[in-house]
Amino acid sequence: MIRLLKYAKKNQIYAYIGAVSKLIEAVFELFLPIFLARLIDRGINQGDTRYVLQMGGMMLGLSIAGFIFAMICQYFSSIASQGYGTELREVLTKKINTFSHKELDEFGPSTLITRVTNDVNQMQLALAMLIRLVIRAPFLSIGSIIMAFYISPKLSLIFAVLLPVFALMLGLIMWITIPLYKKVQQRLDDMAQTVSENMSGVRVIRAFARKRHELNRSTENSEQLSKANIIVNNISALMTPSTTLVMNLGIMIILYIGAVQTNNGASFQGEVLALINYMNQMLLALIVVANLVVIFTKSQASASRINEVLDTAVSIEDLPESSITDQLTDTQGTSAINFNQVSFDYGKKAAKALDIINFTVPVGNVIGITGPTGSGKSTLVQLIPRFYDVTEGSVTVFNQNVKNYRLKTLRNLIGYVPQKNTLFRGTIAENLRWGKEEATDEELYEALKIAQMDNFVRELPLGLYSPVSENGINFSGGQQQRLTIARALVSKPKVIILDDSLSALDYETDYKLRQALKKIKNASIIIVSQRLSSIQTADQILVMNNGIIENSGTHEYLLQESETYQKIYKSQTEPESIVLKEEKE
Numbered sequence: 001m002i003r004l005l006k007y008a009k010k011n012q013i014y015a016y017i018g019a020v021s022k023l024i025e026a027v028f029e030l031f032l033p034i035f036l037a038r039l040i041d042r043g044i045n046q047g048d049t050r051y052v053l054q055m056g057g058m059m060l061g062l063s064i065a066g067f068i069f070a071m072i073c074q075y076f077s078s079i080a081s082q083g084y085g086t087e088l089r090e091v092l093t094k095k096i097n098t099f100s101h102k103e104l105d106e107f108g109p110s111t112l113i114t115r116v117t118n119d120v121n122q123m124q125l126a127l128a129m130l131i132r133l134v135i136r137a138p139f140l141s142i143g144s145i146i147m148a149f150y151i152s153p154k155l156s157l158i159f160a161v162l163l164p165v166f167a168l169m170l171g172l173i174m175w176i177t178i179p180l181y182k183k184v185q186q187r188l189d190d191m192a193q194t195v196s197e198n199m200s201g202v203r204v205i206r207a208f209a210r211k212r213h214e215l216n217r218s219t220e221n222s223e224q225l226s227k228a229n230i231i232v233n234n235i236s237a238l239m240t241p242s243t244t245l246v247m248n249l250g251i252m253i254i255l256y257i258g259a260v261q262t263n264n265g266a267s268f269q270g271e272v273l274a275l276i277n278y279m280n281q282m283l284l285a286l287i288v289v290a291n292l293v294v295i296f297t298k299s300q301a302s303a304s305r306i307n308e309v310l311d312t313a314v315s316i317e318d319l320p321e322s323s324i325t326d327q328l329t330d331t332q333g334t335s336a337i338n339f340n341q342v343s344f345d346y347g348k349k350a351a352k353a354l355d356i357i358n359f360t361v362p363v364g365n366v367i368g369i370t371g372p373t374g375s376g377k378s379t380l381v382q383l384i385p386r387f388y389d390v391t392e393g394s395v396t397v398f399n400q401n402v403k404n405y406r407l408k409t410l411r412n413l414i415g416y417v418p419q420k421n422t423l424f425r426g427t428i429a430e431n432l433r434w435g436k437e438e439a440t441d442e443e444l445y446e447a448l449k450i451a452q453m454d455n456f457v458r459e460l461p462l463g464l465y466s467p468v469s470e471n472g473i474n475f476s477g478g479q480q481q482r483l484t485i486a487r488a489l490v491s492k493p494k495v496i497i498l499d500d501s502l503s504a505l506d507y508e509t510d511y512k513l514r515q516a517l518k519k520i521k522n523a524s525i526i527i528v529s530q531r532l533s534s535i536q537t538a539d540q541i542l543v544m545n546n547g548i549i550e551n552s553g554t555h556e557y558l559l560q561e562s563e564t565y566q567k568i569y570k571s572q573t574e575p576e577s578i579v580l581k582e583e584k585e
C-alpha cells in the first residue's frame with residue numbers, strides 16, 4: 001500500500017496542508033475541557049461573571065477556529081485524495097493498455113474494471129482517512145491522557161486501568177473481523193464479475209432463455225456477499241455497545257471518586273467534568289483508530305490487486321531502441337508476410353494451436369484462409385500484428401521480423417478487422433478516425449466507399465457526424481462490420497486482414513467490397529472465412545485443420561485435392577447432402 005503512495009506525490013502539498021489543519025483542530029479540541037474546568041471552578045463556583053464570559057469567549061473562539069481548520073482539512077484532503085485517485089486510475093489504465101492479448105486473457109475484463117474503479121476508490125478513501133485521522137486520532141488519545149494527568153494525576157490513574165481493557169477489546173474485535181473483511185472483498189469481486197457478465201451478455205441470456213439461471217447465479221452471489229457482510233457487521237456492531245460500556249464504567253468511576261474528592265476538597269467539580277471529557281475524547285479517538293485499521297485492511301486488499309496489475313510483466317513490448325527497424329525500406333518487394341516454421345500455444349499447459357506453419361503472402365496478393373471451427377485461423381492472423389508472439393519460428397512483414405518493428409509502426413502497416421469487433425460511443429467520424437486522427441472527411445468517405453458504406457452514411461441526416469451508440473447497437477450487424485472495415489482502411493494500411501469480418505454481409509455487398517479492396521494498389525489482403533464464396537477468387541487459399549495448414553492452392557486445385565475443402569464446399573452448395581449423410585449414419 002505504501003508503494004502506491006508515490007502516486008500521491010503530485011498532490012502531496014495539499015495532503016500536508018490537510019493533515020496539519022486537522023492537527024491544529026485537534027489541539028484546539030484538546031484545550032476545550034481545560035477551559036471548561038476553569039469556567040466552572042473559578043468562574044461559576046466563585047460567582048466571577050467576567051471570568052465566565054472570558055472563558056466562554058475563549059471556548060467559542062477555539063470552537064470556531066477548530067471548525068475553520070476542520071473545513072480547510074476537508075477541502076485539501078478532498079483535492080489530495082481525488083487527485084491521487086485520478087493519478088492511480090491513469091497509471092492503471094496506461095498499464096492495461098500495454099497488455100498484450102495474453103495478459104488480457106489472463107485477467108479477464110471484469111476484474112480489470114473492478115480494479116480500476118472499486119479498488120482505486122478504496123485507495124482514495126484510505127488516503128482521505130490517512131490525511132484526516134491518522135495523525136489526529138493518536139494525537140487526541142495520547143493528548144487526552146496527558147491533559148488528564150495534568151489536571152489530576154490521581155484520578156487519571158483510572159485511565160491507566162481502562163486503556164488496556166479498551167485496547168484489548170478493540171484488538172479482539174479487529175482480530176476476528178479483519179480476515180472476514182478480506183472475505184467480503186472477495187465476495188464483492190465475485191459479485192462484480194457476475195454483474196459485469198450479465199450486463200454485457202444480456203441479449204444472449206434472453207436468447208437462450210437463461211434469465212432464471214442467471215438470476216439464480218446472481219442471487220447466489222448476492223446471498224453469499226450478504227452473509228459475509230452480516231457476520232462481519234454483527235461482530236463490528238459489538239464495538240459500539242462494548243466500548244460505550246467501558247466508557248460509561250469509566251465515567252461512573254470518575255464521578256464516584258471525583259464526588260468523594262470534591263466533598264473532601266481535594267478536587268473541583270470542573271476538573272471532574274474535564275476528566276470525563278478527556279475520557280470520552282480518548283476512547284472515541286481509539287474507536288477511530290480501530291476503524292482506520294479496518295479501512296486500511298480493506299485498502300491493503302485493494303492495493304495488492306492494483307499492484308498485481310502494475311507488476312504484471314508485459315509479454316509483448318518494443319525491443320530496445322537500438323534494435324528497432326522502424327524504417328520500412330521495402331513495401332514493394334516480393335513478400336508482404338512470411339511465416340517460417342511457426343508454432344504457437346496459448347500457454348505452457350495448452351495444446352499447440354498452430355504447428356509448423358509455413359507460407360508467404362506476395363505483395364498485392366489476396367490470400368484466403370478457411371478451415372473448420374477451432375482449426376487456428378484467427379490465432380494465425382493474430383500473430384501478424386503481434387497480438388501474440390510465436391512460440392517457435394518467425395513471422396516477417398515486408399522481410400522484417402515483426403519483433404523488430406516498433407509496435408505502433410507494425411500496427412499502422414496492418415489494417416486488422418477482428419472477428420468480434422466493436423464500435424464505440426461517439427460519432428461515425430470519431431470511430432473512423434481511430435486509425436488516423438487527422439483524416440479529412442474526404443479520406444473517411446474514401447474508406448467508407450471501399451467498405452460499401454458511403455451511400456448509407458451520406459444519406460444519414462448528420463452524415464459522418466451521426467451518433468454511434470455503445471457497441472454500435474444502433475447499426476445492423478452488417479453495417480457495423482462495414483464501419484469497422486472502413487475504420488481499418490482509413491490509415492491506408494499495406495496489409496489488410498479481415499478475420500471473418502464479412503460474415504454478416506449479403507453476397508452482393510461481400511463481392512463488391514472484395515472487388516473494391518482488390519483495387520487498392522499494392523495492398524496485400526488476408527481474408528479469413530468459412531464462406532468459400534468470400535475467398536474462392538483469392539490468389540491462394542490456405543486450408544487449416546487442427547492447427548496445421550493441411551493444403552493450399554487455388555479454389556479449383558483445392559476442389560480436386562483437399563478433402564476438407566471439398567467438405568466445406570459441399571456443405572455450402574449442397575447442404576442437404578450433409579443432412580442426408582448424417583441421417584443415414
Ligand SMILES: Nc1ncnc2c1ncn2[C@@H]1O[C@H](COP(=O)(O)OP(=O)(O)OP(=O)(O)O)[C@@H](O)[C@H]1O
Pocket residue numbers: 105346350353371372373374375376377378379380419
Ligand atoms: N485466448 C485463447 N486462450 C486459449 N485458447 C485459445 C484462445 N483463443 C483460441 N484458443 C484455442 O486455440 C484454438 C484455435 O482457435 P482459433 O480461434 O484460432 O480457431 P478458428 O479457426 O479461428 O475458429 P473459428 O472459425 O471458430 O473462429 C482452439 O482450440 C481454441 O480453443
